[in-house]
Amino acid sequence: MIPDEVQCREVVNVLTDYLDGALPAEQRAALEQHLLTCEGCTNYVDQMRTSIGLTGRLQEEDVPQAVMDKVLQMFQDRLPS
Numbered sequence: 001m002i003p004d005e006v007q008c009r010e011v012v013n014v015l016t017d018y019l020d021g022a023l024p025a026e027q028r029a030a031l032e033q034h035l036l037t038c039e040g041c042t043n044y045v046d047q048m049r050t051s052i053g054l055t056g057r058l059q060e061e062d063v064p065q066a067v068m069d070k071v072l073q074m075f076q077d078r079l080p081s
């Protein structure tokens, strides 16, 4: 495992920056690499992109809490504790 591999939790943390284009190139590349191998995060990103399409621009507070809860729960279920 490479040391700077992006984990699902980090995807959640940086996704708003990523979709805003505010993420540094290195981090963005690492995140995209993660998406290639992680179906859960890919679905999550798709949901976020849909939210942006609906609102025109992404604000963290625009993400429905129910969606966040569901996604975070999904990650917790997937990750070893």
Ligand SMILES: [Zn+2]
Residues within 6 Å of the ligand: 007, 008, 011, 034, 038, 039, 040, 041
């Ligand atoms: Zn993931």
